[in-house]
Amino acid sequence: MNSEDHAIIIHHFFSERAVPNIQYPVSSIRFLAFIIPLNAFMRPGKFIKRAVAVLLLLILAAVTWYAWLAFPAISGYGAKNLCSAVYLQHRDAGEVIKDDLAEFPLSLGSFSVNKTDSSVTGSVWGFAKRKAIFRKGIGCTLINDFTEEQVRSQPFLLPPTVAVNQDSLPWPQGDRIPDTISADVNKVLLQQAIDNAMHSTYKKKASETRSIVVLYKGAIVGEQYAPGFDKNTVQLGWSVSKSLTGAMIGVLVREGRLAVEDTAPVPEWKHTSKEQITIRQLLQQTTGLRFKEDYANPSEVTNMLFNKGDMAAFTAALPLKDSPGTAFNYSSGNTNILSRIIRHTVGEKLYPSFPCQALFHKINMYSMLLEPDASGTYIGSSYSYATARDFARFGLLYYNNGVWNGEQILPVNWVRETVQPSIADARKHYGYQFWLNGYEAKMPSRRWYPDVPADMYFADGYGGQDIYIIPSKHLVVVRLGLHTLDENKFLREVMLAVTRKG
Structure with a gap:
């Protein structure tokens, strides 16, 4: 790029208009790196406004990128774990949200339990909704790139429930433990x-x-x-x-x-x-x-x-x-x-x-x-x-x-x-x-x-x-x-x- 092209770039930069169809080589980038401070000195008000605008755009882009990747994880984590806590552990949903999902960034999420279809839905400010469904015998599954109908229709032939009264059997076959312990233990x-x-x-x-x-x-x-x-x-x-x-x-x-x-x-x-x-x-x-x-x-x-x-x-x-x-x-x-x-x-x-x-x-x-x-x-x-x-x-x-x-x-x-x-x-x-x-x-x-x-x-x-x-x-x-x-x-x-x- 010759001196005439540099002059065109300077003119458009100072007039705040885009330079059409010009690819900036490294030499011009270095040239602008020298010229931008000069422009800031000559027109500080506009430069500051422009710099603030660019900074805000970069922040917005970073937040959007983070939200795009993180919000589904926040929604999915909360929905899946709340579902299992409610339907497997039989814990109170409010207590789980307060204790297990209270820390940032999980605290950004909102979660609701639907007792009608045994599910939990999570979202972040209404975005990135994720649903976890409970199925008896196999717990909770997060719905994402499979449809809910596909997941619910899966055949799962589980073994029969074992009817054992573990309280009547000694440990480790059961849960009955002796009243005394080894003398080796303080x-x-x-x-x-x-x-x-x-x-x-x-x-x-x-x-x-x-x-x-x-x-x-x-x-x-x-x-x-x-x-x-x-x-x-x-x-x-x-x-x-x-x-x-x-x-x-x-x-x-x-x-x-x-x-x-x-x-x-x-x-x-x-x-x-x-x-x-x-x-x-x-x-x-x-x-x-x-x-x-x-x-x-x-x-x-x-x-x-x-x-x-x-x-x-x-x-x-x-x-x-x-x-x-x-x-x-x-x-x-x-x-x-x-x-x-x-x-x-x-x-x-x-x-x-x-x-x-x-x-x-x-x-x-x-x-x-x-x-x-x-x-x-x-x-x-x-x-x-x-x-x-x-x-x-x-x-x-x-x-x-x-x-x-x-x-x-x-x-x-x-x-x-x-x-x-x-x-x-x-x-x-x-x-x-x-x-x-x-x-x-x-x-x-x-x-x-x-x-x-x-x-x-x-x-x-x-x-x-x-x-x-x-x-x-x-x-x-x-x-x-x-x-x-x-x-x-x-x-x-x-x-x-x-x-x-x-």
């Missing part, structure tokens, strides 16, 4: 540890612990619930669900229907660069798929959970960011692909009842419920509901090396393999859908939980839903709540109670 110290957790704050926020169950050598030695919750209240496990999904993969491995070394049977990956991804890499979160697990901002995980009816298909279509097996990246999408693999492996007819018949009912977890996405695949990454005692039973299965009532439910070596990190996991803090007591990100020589033995591993969900398994201390500890607590401190205090006799 009851005063243990109760103090539980009380501290029940009333703890973490990062200037009340943790709102709702349930704690402590097992020592398989027996319940400590238990407490917040007001409104008890041993019969099912609670959301969030990503504890991933560990449940990993166990179901283990069942299929024991039956010889899957092998962790096999390439993952994902139809979309045939004849692509992703066809070499293995089941082990899905279990260990090393697939290389581009997936961002960020709940504070719009990301792949919020898009998947609140906008997509077929969550596994959404994740399977994502491109590779890294070569499979070379990088650790925690992803709910990987687990939902595993969940769909389970569906394809057992077949459509048996799939709805498979989790209960193959795993949960075998270990006396009769409260467990998994919720499906709109396509009918269980959301293996996130949506499981069970009592605190049933989550403890699941931890006890792993503590007992996959054996229950003398039956080998999981492969003989499954638990040992579960606690082995991938070579791609520099922190050594993840196994087969379980977290490990690996190393801190900023201090690679320091354990993640420095006061807890290295053999501790745990199922962990958003907000501090946890099943801690510490074999060397003979402990299984369940903690469920609304917000996280100082987990290292809590476990340290629990261990202190079982290393000193009362």
Whole structure:
């Protein structure tokens, strides 16, 4: 662009008119960068007005972009979780909105319960409406890119309800516990540890612990619930669900229907660069798929959970960011692909009842419920509901090396393999859908939980839903709540109670 063109640009800029059909090269941009301050000096009033207008337009564009991505997640999160709280937990809708959905940005949402069709609808200022529907036996499902009619018409052949009076059976087959506990347990110290957790704050926020169950050598030695919750209240496990999904993969491995070394049977990956991804890499979160697990901002995980009816298909279509097996990246999408693999492996007819018949009912977890996405695949990454005692039973299965009532439910070596990190996991803090007591990100020589033995591993969900398994201390500890607590401190205090006799 020559000096004459520069003159045209200057003329139009000062006259506040657009320059028609001119592409500005870098040289002209630099030229304008020099000239704009000169214009501001010569005509400061108009420049300020123009700058303010541009700034307001940029702010409006940013707000619009955020609303476009975030509002559906806010509406979907609130509608889905309120639906499950009302119809599965039998909680008061107003109390759930006040307690569980009160923080920003969820507080922007408005939510209403429709008892006529067992649904909950959410929106933000009337925009981005999302509806979640309740179906007996399978919980709540968010309606998004599937129609409500499509979802309601899905056949779901669930197993028959098991008629068991658990109060009459001893733990862990039932819920009857003895009046005395092991002499190895200092009851005063243990109760103090539980009380501290029940009333703890973490990062200037009340943790709102709702349930704690402590097992020592398989027996319940400590238990407490917040007001409104008890041993019969099912609670959301969030990503504890991933560990449940990993166990179901283990069942299929024991039956010889899957092998962790096999390439993952994902139809979309045939004849692509992703066809070499293995089941082990899905279990260990090393697939290389581009997936961002960020709940504070719009990301792949919020898009998947609140906008997509077929969550596994959404994740399977994502491109590779890294070569499979070379990088650790925690992803709910990987687990939902595993969940769909389970569906394809057992077949459509048996799939709805498979989790209960193959795993949960075998270990006396009769409260467990998994919720499906709109396509009918269980959301293996996130949506499981069970009592605190049933989550403890699941931890006890792993503590007992996959054996229950003398039956080998999981492969003989499954638990040992579960606690082995991938070579791609520099922190050594993840196994087969379980977290490990690996190393801190900023201090690679320091354990993640420095006061807890290295053999501790745990199922962990958003907000501090946890099943801690510490074999060397003979402990299984369940903690469920609304917000996280100082987990290292809590476990340290629990261990202190079982290393000193009362």
